[in-house]
Amino acid sequence: MSALLLPDVLASAHTTLAADGVIDFNTDRLFSSFWSLTVDGLTYGAIYALIAVGYTLVYGVLRLINFAHSEIFMLGMFGQYAVLWALGFVPRGDVYSEGTALTVMYLLIAMIGGMVVSGGAAVGLERVAYRPLRRRGAPSLTFLITAIGASFVLQEFVHFVLPKLTGGNFGGTTAQQPIRLVQETTVFTVFGADVSNVDIVVVVAALVLAFLVDRFVNATKFGRGIRAVAQDPVTATLMGVSRERVIMLTFLLGGLLAGAAAMLYCLKIPNGIIYSGGFILGIKAFAAAVLGGIGNLRGALLGGLLLGVMELYGQALFGTEWRDVVAFVVLVLVLLFRPTGILGESLGRARA
Amino acid sequence: MRRSLPTAAVAVAMASALLFAGCASKDDSGGGGGGSTGSATSTGDLSIQPVVQIDESGKEVPAADASNAADPAGDGKATCASTTTIAMAGALTGPNAALGINIIDGAKVAVEAHNKANANCQVQLKGYDTEGDPQKATQVAPTIVANKNVIGLLGPAFSGETSAVGQVFKEANLLSLTASATNVDLTKNGWTNFFRGLANDGVQGPAVAHYLVDSKGFKKVCVVQDDSDYGVGLAKAVTDALGSAADKDCAASVKTGDKDFSATVQIVKSADADAIFYAGYYAEAAPFVSQLRSSGVDATFVSADGTNDPEFVKQAGSASKDALLSCPCGPAPDQFATDYKSTNGGRAPGVYSVEGYDLATIMLAGIDSGITDRAKLVDYVKSYSGDGLARHYQWGSTGELSSALIWIYEVK
Numbered sequence: 001m002s003a004l005l006l007p008d009v010l011a012s013a014h015t016t017l018a019a020d021g022v023i024d025f026n027t028d029r030l031f032s033s034f035w036s037l038t039v040d041g042l043t044y045g046a047i048y049a050l051i052a053v054g055y056t057l058v059y060g061v062l063r064l065i066n067f068a069h070s071e072i073f074m075l076g077m078f079g080q081y082a083v084l085w086a087l088g089f090v091p092r093g094d095v096y097s098e099g100t101a102l103t104v105m106y107l108l109i110a111m112i113g114g115m116v117v118s119g120g121a122a123v124g125l126e127r128v129a130y131r132p133l134r135r136r137g138a139p140s141l142t143f144l145i146t147a148i149g150a151s152f153v154l155q156e157f158v159h160f161v162l163p164k165l166t167g168g169n170f171g172g173t174t175a176q177q178p179i180r181l182v183q184e185t186t187v188f189t190v191f192g193a194d195v196s197n198v199d200i201v202v203v204v205a206a207l208v209l210a211f212l213v214d215r216f217v218n219a220t221k222f223g224r225g226i227r228a229v230a231q232d233p234v235t236a237t238l239m240g241v242s243r244e245r246v247i248m249l250t251f252l253l254g255g256l257l258a259g260a261a262a263m264l265y266c267l268k269i270p271n272g273i274i275y276s277g278g279f280i281l282g283i284k285a286f287a288a289a290v291l292g293g294i295g296n297l298r299g300a301l302l303g304g305l306l307l308g309v310m311e312l313y314g315q316a317l318f319g320t321e322w323r324d325v326v327a328f329v330v331l332v333l334v335l336l337f338r339p340t341g342i343l344g345e346s347l348g349r350a351r352a
Numbered sequence: 353m354r355r356s357l358p359t360a361a362v363a364v365a366m367a368s369a370l371l372f373a374g375c376a377s378k379d380d381s382g383g384g385g386g387g388s389t390g391s392a393t394s395t396g397d398l399s400i401q402p403v404v405q406i407d408e409s410g411k412e413v414p415a416a417d418a419s420n421a422a423d424p425a426g427d428g429k430a431t432c433a434s435t436t437t438i439a440m441a442g443a444l445t446g447p448n449a450a451l452g453i454n455i456i457d458g459a460k461v462a463v464e465a466h467n468k469a470n471a472n473c474q475v476q477l478k479g480y481d482t483e484g485d486p487q488k489a490t491q492v493a494p495t496i497v498a499n500k501n502v503i504g505l506l507g508p509a510f511s512g513e514t515s516a517v518g519q520v521f522k523e524a525n526l527l528s529l530t531a532s533a534t535n536v537d538l539t540k541n542g543w544t545n546f547f548r549g550l551a552n553d554g555v556q557g558p559a560v561a562h563y564l565v566d567s568k569g570f571k572k573v574c575v576v577q578d579d580s581d582y583g584v585g586l587a588k589a590v591t592d593a594l595g596s597a598a599d600k601d602c603a604a605s606v607k608t609g610d611k612d613f614s615a616t617v618q619i620v621k622s623a624d625a626d627a628i629f630y631a632g633y634y635a636e637a638a639p640f641v642s643q644l645r646s647s648g649v650d651a652t653f654v655s656a657d658g659t660n661d662p663e664f665v666k667q668a669g670s671a672s673k674d675a676l677l678s679c680p681c682g683p684a685p686d687q688f689a690t691d692y693k694s695t696n697g698g699r700a701p702g703v704y705s706v707e708g709y710d711l712a713t714i715m716l717a718g719i720d721s722g723i724t725d726r727a728k729l730v731d732y733v734k735s736y737s738g739d740g741l742a743r744h745y746q747w748g749s750t751g752e753l754s755s756a757l758i759w760i761y762e763v764k
Contacts, residue, residue, distance in 0.1 A: 029601060093666060186648065271639035271668070276609060
């Protein structure tokens with residue numbers, strides 16, 4: 001369990017480099033498991049998409065990239081975990097088998113719990129961190145730095161403070177011992193790719209939620225408020241739309257979806273509940289939002305699914321160590337040709 | 353409705369907080385409220401059990417007979433100054449404290465047994481906390497050297513801190529007997545006072561690789577590494593020793609901190625290998641093995657000392673069943689485990705506890721033989737040859753054990 005010295009690492013890196021090249025170009029590996037990769041990619045993509053909605057909505061309304069959104073998602077993971085705990089589930093490595101009906105009910109309760117925690121945290125964050133800045137008319141750079149700072153504060157809160165508050169049951173340096181309600185099993189096979197129950201639940205739930213949000217923003221009175229503020233805050237205020245309320249609603253909506261995504265993510269990866277667990281996902285989701293066109297709801301969905309799939313194809317093709325690189329190279333390439341993302345930017349402009 | 357929205361959000365949050373507080377007491381009731389209504393898919397009492405001891409070429413070596421092990425009590429007639437002190441240096445606080453505590457608690461068992469039997473020789477055991485941090489260790493080392501009562505040192509525990517402060521102990525000619533620093537290069541510094549009580553990293557990789565091919569008969573192994581120095585070095589050693597059994601097409605590397613391994617899982621799955629060797633730590637190994645199993649990959653999961661931790665079983669549950677984990681550390685015999693628990697408030701011995709005990713016993717034997725100065729204790733260890741609980745201890749000229757062995761453990 002010890003560190004090798006630098007010269008050893010360099011020497012070994014050099015031999016690997018000489019032996020089989022740093023970047024593979026393994027097309028066999030890509031095509032032999034193409035459909036399996038697609039299925040998994042869509043599953044992760046769906047989760048990216050739900051988180052991406054939070055970035056996109058806040059950006060659309062405030063022109064603010066809320067970097068603390070990844071921590072809102074992380075809190076959602078702890079929230080749904082705490083709800084399952086409160087329901088009497090004891091953390092253990094093995095799967096509980098409660099029967100379909102009860103499992104669905106527990107999962108729904110957990111999802112709502114995660115959504116409440118995430119939504120509450122998002123609204124709280126807005127109140128504590130962003131509203132005072134807005135009152136004082138702070139420049140947008142200040143918001144950005146505040147977002148990054150808030151992200152660290154929330155992470156370290158779960159890392160160091162939460163275990164003290166909960167007697168060591170939640171938070172801390174190691175991941176939570178999982179509470180697993182669903183055993184992943186193959187339901188059917190498409191082109192040789194196994195589609196599991198978890199994959200189906202995640203993708204369907206994400207699509208339904210994305211559809212609901214889309215309807216909410218595009219077909220309700222509140223949604224019209226959001227679009228109005230996104231399009232022209234001054235005119236919207238003159239027309240009697242409360243900007244503050246719209247902003248809060250936006251954060252709430254993003255938080256709720258992050259909470260739902262947290263539950264779905266934990267369904268797929270039960271060991272992922274850790275204070276640092278939101279960070280990378282958040283960055284990916286942000287990339288997905290930009291890829292689809294930040295500020296654009298449907299763009300977030302498209303961007304998420306696309307990023308999830310491309311990431312897996314890229315790993316099969318170039319080697320698993322290139323994972324994050326692939327995601328961002330795709331992003332850069334798309335932005336070179338469509339600087340505002342695939343579906344274009346504005347939340348309000350499209351369908352005012 | 354519109355106006356009550358913020359209030360409603362706060363109310364919901366508060367209500368849920370109340371709900372948590374109200375229901376939280378339920379989890380104490382044995383299997384838990386909701387949990388007890390369902391049945392587990394498999395038993396939850398898996399643990400890491402020793403299977404076999406192997407040498408560098410993967411051949412089985414019978415375990416040392418613990419009944420021949422040196423007894424720290426000695427003959428009960430030893431006399432020494434009551435200030436005689438054995439120092440222990442390692443992480444006693446901080447994120448890696450578990451290892452340091454395992455070692456000092458193991459040594460504590462030996463020292464207590466010794467002091468109980470030898471009324472005229474009460475040896476002190478003093479812990480020096482380095483937090484496992486090389487920088488911190490450079491501040492701690494001089495205080496150890498300056499303490500004239502310290503006759504020998506158990507440690508330093510980690511490789512990084514050892515390489516940072518080894519020279520300090522060398523200059524003071526203070527015995528430095530490590531129970532856990534496994535970096536290969538530590539014994540290449542010409543430190544004549546430094547002895548390693550277990551096999552180094554260069555032994556573990558080849559030993560496991562040969563064991564997988566020769567004893568287990570695996571024809572195709574996927575080597576997956578993380579991005580730590582430890583993982584990269586170990587993966588290279590294993591891949592080299594596996595030779596043609598290591599399949600390059602399914603070799604993969606992951607990042608420390610990753611939790612989702614879908615691409616790696618798909619690559620391994622389509623390779624249809626006999627075994628997967630993971631070079632890295634339990635934090636990633638646990639989700640990795642869970643995801644392998646849920647995707648229907650049933651190849652044997654093999655990993656090394658970075659994964660050999662109860663937390664691995666805790667996190668992965670039944671997915672960790674049958675996983676093979678290697679470690680240069682020896683298993684704790686039953687009697688030792690009992691003594692350890694009674695000395696250390698019910699805690700079970702962990703990785704390197706046995707080494708801590710064995711090495712402390714060797715130093716105590718030296719003290720009992722009448723040694724009162726540091727240089728003589730170094731000479732004593734240099735020519736020492738005897739069995740401990742974990743293995744036979746005898747050192748070559750560089751400070752490496754003359755027979756370096758690896759243990760294979762299995763989760764069952």
